[in-house]
Amino acid sequence: MILKKIKRIVGRNFRKQLIYVNYLEKKPIQSKMILYEAYHGRSMTGNPYAVFKYLIGKTEFKDFRHIWVIKDKSVIQEEFLHLPNVEYVIYQSIPYVKRLATAKYLINDTTFPAYFQKRKDQVYANIWHGTPLKTMGLDIKNKGFAEHKNIQRNFLFTDYFVSPNKFTYEKLLKSHDIYSIYNGIVLDTGYPRVDLMWNADTNQLKKKLAIPLNKKVILYAPTWRGKLGERKNESIKLAEDVSKIQQAFADDYTVLLKSHYFAHQFFKENGLADQCVPNSIGTNELLSIVDLLITDYSSIFFEFLPMNRPILFYPYDKDEYLDTRGTYIPLNELPGPICQDVPSLIEHIHHIDQVKKQYGPVYREFKGKFCYHDDGNATARMVDTVFRGRPSEHVIKTVTNKTKILLYGGGFLNNGITASLTNLLKSIDYDLYDVTLIDYGNQKEEKIHNLNKINKNVHIIYRVGSWNATIAERLRHLLFLQNGAYTPYMKRLMPAKMYQREMGRMVGLTKFDIGIDFSGYSPFWSLLFAFGDFKRKSIFLHSDMRKEIDKKVNKKYPHRKNLHIIFSLYNFYDKVLSVSKLTHEQNKQNLMRFIEESSRKMDYVINTIDYKNILAKKEDYQYEFAMETDLSLKGLASTAPAFPMPSTSNINFITIGRLGPEKDHAKLIDAFSVIASANKNARLYIVGDGALRDVLKEKVKKLQLQDKIIFTGQIDNPYTLLNLCDCFVLSSNQEGQPMVLLEALVLGKPVIVTDIPGSRSVVEGGYGLIVENSIDGLVKGMNDYLEGKRINEQAFDYEAYLNDAINMFYEKVCRIEK
Structure with a gap:
């Protein structure tokens, strides 16, 4: 089994x-x-x-x-x-x-x-x-x-x-x-x-290909069309084109076809293999007998340049190819004419001397840029360094001397961890740090969308394949997954070498100074970072982790098994970091029994914010024509929301967050139903998506509040809607440090939060109203706002906050002990 x-x-x-x-x-x-x-x-x-x-x-x-x-x-x-x-x-x-x-x-x-x-x-x-x-x-x-x-x-x-x-x-x-x-x-x-081109036995090669010595040679060498995992059959067209060219120049030229090794299979399948140069004959030896080269997007022409013989480019599917693949060099800048059909090719071959003269300057420029080593001695230079260990003036190192950070960021779902990491990656000083994100290479649309938002300075490397491990190591790994590393015996039993080997299989020769499991929810990545070869390694806790174990979604405990394992790994990290001071105190109280030297290892680093992005997008009125109405805009424009926009005649409350049990939207809906019964102009916008969406919508339907509680779904830019609403409410039962609260404060919104450590850590000191974590508490808070009571007593200095946050990250996560 x-x-x-x-x-x-x-x-x-x-x-x-x-x-x-x-x-x-x-x-x-x-x-x-x-x-x-x-x-x-x-x-x-x-x-x-x-x-x-x-x-x-x-x-x-x-x-x-x-x-x-x-x-x-x-x-x-x-x-x-x-x-x-x-x-x-x-x-x-x-x-x-x-x-x-x-x-x-x-x-x-x-x-x-x-x-x-x-x-x-x-x-x-x-x-x-x-x-x-x-x-x-x-x-x-x-x-x-x-x-x-x-x-x-x-x-x-x-x-x-x-x-x-x-x-x-x-x-x-x-x-x-x-x-x-x-x-x-x-x-x-x-x-x-390329050395092979200079050293080939041309007479022997012509004899092998049955080419008369008095005939010149035209080689047609098209590229492979397709992408990884896909192939496109062009064999019939290629064979027909070669036949037409051969017929036009039968007296002077022999026309050869050298297909890409992926395409060659199609020629075999169609019984046309005899029309191709055999794969056993190398392209570069073949080039030694070629008098005129026809190609399209293939790299072959670069290596033919030293022969000083003409090149014709035949990208017959140019528009499609450029649209789907693209080229690094514009086709009209290549060292030869562009022909898009066979008659054009034939015409240029008839006037090939004129072609050589016209494209001579470009040809020489390309040789200087791309062929400066093509002297017949490239192999000797390579062997001197690789096999003989001799120094070379041609050695180049591209690696930087910056501090190198490797991190895992979670599944990049639409949640607070993703928002927090995206903001952090926008805040890091890339003159000092080289940052790499490691991830699974899967194709989830939500994930790809969020990965496209991260700072372009960040490298992304992907896991492909699976563990290299012995049976004994796999068995020990399965035992660990069942028991965690809570005893000296299990710590000894864990296959540490297997985890180190797997991290090495993914990162190759790259040496990283800092390792960060920013997610903290995946046993696989927590293991790899725990045993990774870093000078300093940290794991982040984005919530009250003891409560996360007991979180229930659709009658299941999604985190219980994983966190049971991960808690036992905290000892292998240098820092176990919560995302706010009060959440840190809660986690320390609940988790210190799992962590040796918990007073030293456990700490906190507050989340960064991208206030510039928030402020820039707050008035992104892609649907400003609907500002004064409560009409649904569905179907009016591709960018228009499928929900009614806030009206200035209403009092518009808003909450933003994943529709999961920890946010307790049900409690907020019950509280708002009390508010709505006494205030016909009250509205509540619920922004986000998640596992409890259908349950919450059904609850609103039973309360007959469909016209007053608006579910928007996930919004890529929630800041415009947030800016248009009057008051932000967060009804969570547990949070690490809610990003949405910080975003609301950047926009100067009054905020009402339930009294839990993560939310309190953001608004205490006069930045918002903290209410009892209950329906009654939320009702009182919203009534206080409706009655005109001052909710926010302090203005939020987001610039100073960001400066504090990033400096905490540098000091507690990135500082390497000498």
Whole structure:
């Protein structure tokens, strides 16, 4: 039963991962073993092949064992098939897993699988497969969320990021959101595979492809169309286009088609494979015999530039492609004419000398910017550094020396934790701190929407794949999840190494100074941060956590099991931080028995506020035409709310918050029903969504208050509505430090709150009215407001408040003991 549970957690890679972690932990690294992987084993070509071909011919590396990753034997280069020191392993096979875990040197032009994590003494050189013309990673238009996560993770593990030019390493590292946290070395030494173009045996190659020696060669090399996980079949069109060009120039040219390795499968399926250059022939060797190149968005043209031969660009789907993917360089700035149909291509080929003359200046400019290392010695420069350990003038470090913070922020639901973290990330000084958010790469719309609001200086890295762990470690982990770490025995039993290994699998070579579990509700992330390699680590408590255990939603206790586990982890943190002074006192009283040295570890840091954003949006009257009415605006405009706006003839109370039991909207509704019965102009706006929405709406219906209590649902900008209402009311039974109270105070709204520590900590001292936590208390408070009694006695100095909040964060969370 337990093994079945483990298999369900791990998935189909269960056996592979068990073997992999066993080899990681127990098998020595083979110091003279090199593993090469090109295009996930689909070919024995490209940059890894260029490095292999160089090393296999050097006497000093004669004792090395070379491991080639292949999909099947058809990709093997025949001349190397029987060499005794070359071994071939099938991609994702058990031998592959073993070699991946033990080879000293790892050479790849794409990515290793999600379970891969580089050992300390392994050397990983990623030599990506081209200078990007088309956008990558975050820069892709209409991209799927976190689509780039395993590429990003592989880059973070890379010791040497081998690049052909500055443009390439900047675009790839920045588009994968790791430029300033990439802790490896950029080798700006040129692509090894370009050397193959200079050293190819052109006569032998033409003979192999049955090209008459008196014929010139046109190569059509289109890019792959699609995105990760999707492929687009263009094989029929490509074959027809090649045929038309060949017919037009049959006497002078042989036209070859080199399809992307993803597209090649379609040619096989359609019986057209014989019309393509075989995958076993590397693109760069092929370029050595090409007299004219036709391509579209492929990076191939960058590597053809040193040949000083003409290029024609054929982006026949330009408008669609630019709309869905995009390019880094405008197409009209490329070193060749843009042709959108075959007749245009044919016309330009007829006048190719004129094309060379017209585009000569742009061509030379591109060579200077992108090909400054293409001299036939790129492989030697790379090998000198990676294998021989020689110093190089081409070494670049992109990592900053700022204090590096890694944090987990929760599910990014529409709640106070998300609002608090979003504000904090807007307040941090990014000249001093480099901040990274770590998260699951799932596709929830609400989460994506909220992640898009965070400060653009913040990196986001994603978890992909699952634990690398032994069966014993998984069993010990399951026992911990059942019991927590409340006894010395359970603390010893916990698989700390498994948690450290998992954090390492996600962050690669990056070293973080500060670790923050800002959520405090997820056992998985609390564990990883508790055992993470940080100089200082903190966990946040956003409420009275003892009451959170007893919170009940729809007859269930959503936090009971998780918090039982998390409470036992507080001892592993340097700081256990509540979000207000009074909430801290409550948590300290309730939780100190779980925390050794609680007087030192337990503290508080108040939430920051983004007052500039609040003030800027308070008069965002996207529906100002409805200001004087109580008419529903549903259907009038896409931006219009589906609820009546506040009328100046009414007294408009408002509350904002997730519709959960801790907010106790039911109590507020009962109190407002008393107010409404005596005040026909009273209205209550309930802003937010949540598990109790239907229950609360039914309650309002039974009280026949549908025309006076307005449910707005979740509003992206609640500040306009808040600003238009007269008085803010918060009926919560528990809070850490309510963000909505701070927002109401920024807007100068009178506020009424129930007497609980979190709310009291915000308004005590004259910033609002504190009432008994009951229906009667809320009725009295709202009546006091209606009778004209002064609710707020003090003006809220939001600038001073923010300054205090961020300084507390720096001092208590970010200060590293010397």
